[in-house]
Amino acid sequence: MIELKRISKTFERKGIKNEALKNIDLTINKGDIFGVIGYSGAGKSTLVRLVNFLERPTEGEVWIEGQPLHKYSPSKLREVKKTIGMVFQHFNLLETKTVFQNVAIPLILSKENKDIIKKRVTELLEFVGLSDKMTSYPSELSGGQKQRVGIARALASNPKILLCDEATSALDPQTTQSILQLLKKINREYHITIMIITHEMSVIKEVCNRVAVMEQGSIVEQGSVLEVFGHPKHETSRKFVKTVIHNTLTDSMKKTLLEEKQNHHDSKLFKIELVGDLASKPIINELIQNYQVNVNILFANTVDIQETALVILYIRLNGGVKKVGEAVRYLEGLGIRVEEASV
Numbered sequence: 001m002i003e004l005k006r007i008s009k010t011f012e013r014k015g016i017k018n019e020a021l022k023n024i025d026l027t028i029n030k031g032d033i034f035g036v037i038g039y040s041g042a043g044k045s046t047l048v049r050l051v052n053f054l055e056r057p058t059e060g061e062v063w064i065e066g067q068p069l070h071k072y073s074p075s076k077l078r079e080v081k082k083t084i085g086m087v088f089q090h091f092n093l094l095e096t097k098t099v100f101q102n103v104a105i106p107l108i109l110s111k112e113n114k115d116i117i118k119k120r121v122t123e124l125l126e127f128v129g130l131s132d133k134m135t136s137y138p139s140e141l142s143g144g145q146k147q148r149v150g151i152a153r154a155l156a157s158n159p160k161i162l163l164c165d166e167a168t169s170a171l172d173p174q175t176t177q178s179i180l181q182l183l184k185k186i187n188r189e190y191h192i193t194i195m196i197i198t199h200e201m202s203v204i205k206e207v208c209n210r211v212a213v214m215e216q217g218s219i220v221e222q223g224s225v226l227e228v229f230g231h232p233k234h235e236t237s238r239k240f241v242k243t244v245i246h247n248t249l250t251d252s253m254k255k256t257l258l259e260e261k262q263n264h265h266d267s268k269l270f271k272i273e274l275v276g277d278l279a280s281k282p283i284i285n286e287l288i289q290n291y292q293v294n295v296n297i298l299f300a301n302t303v304d305i306q307e308t309a310l311v312i313l314y315i316r317l318n319g320g321v322k323k324v325g326e327a328v329r330y331l332e333g334l335g336i337r338v339e340e341a342s343v
């Protein structure tokens, strides 16, 4: 578990202060794959560097697995930091060392014996799918293979937490997919909590269960990925969600609705979201049959988030205030999020 409490970080250079993080409160639970997203300069890297104390907070507390890192001496910090692995955007491999030697570095530093190192590195290279590259040098590998080495090295000391700072940003979409699948496998099989820093919402959609959106040093929204994708509250979150999910009426549909407005003064427009099992229920049919309302579907989109279907619909209900009200209450009673929409 990672807990950041009232964290602020101010950099000072030549008398000029730069408040990189402002009053951050964040809890990442054991087993989470937690994404932090934001535009360049939002403070993401500073935030992740605080978790393994590559940076010290100006104010606030950093708790890792119940341990108060902000109170620890450098030697005690070194011990805790062994339980945290880090994966970097540009891999940070030693070019003069082989794949095997790169992965072995953390074990050599903690003075493990040769047999243990050999066994552990062999296992890890098998896990990341690079058994046949043991004696290769980084210059002989593709970007995706280099990142697999970086990940194996981060796992060498058996961490409880893995921090990934833009780990897929230098990779093409297909390689990104394979690295994200590997991170999922690490989370599932090794029960490692993962914190992912990214500026790509597709990364969050693919692997994270929770997300925090950052802007100018603050967290402007956080929650489950389904919640934030289905119903982003902050403007910045909405912009990020739009990059991966089409969740608003199309321009041509808005135009038509505006033109038709006078003909539909007794109808109401709603945005509804169906999550998981609800997505496959005959809800529209029930609205028509049981509540005698006319249902006009104006927009529909289905996306899979974390292997769960999220259906976003814009529907126009017509049938008088009473019937429409009853229909809405029926939907809400099923646990469907219903929001009156405007054009």
Ligand SMILES: Nc1ncnc2c1ncn2[C@@H]1O[C@H](COP(=O)(O)OP(=O)(O)OP(=O)(O)O)[C@@H](O)[C@H]1O
Pocket (backbone or CB within 6 Å): 011, 012, 013, 018, 019, 020, 038, 039, 040, 041, 042, 043, 044, 045, 046, 047, 199
């Ligand atoms: N060591 C430093 N000294 C001074 N200012 C810094 C330092 N590190 C970061 N900053 C500043 O803190 C702010 C946040 O930077 P940070 O790198 O955390 O953002 P980011 O969201 O990770 O951006 P990017 O995606 O571009 O890496 C920026 O204004 C940056 O200039």
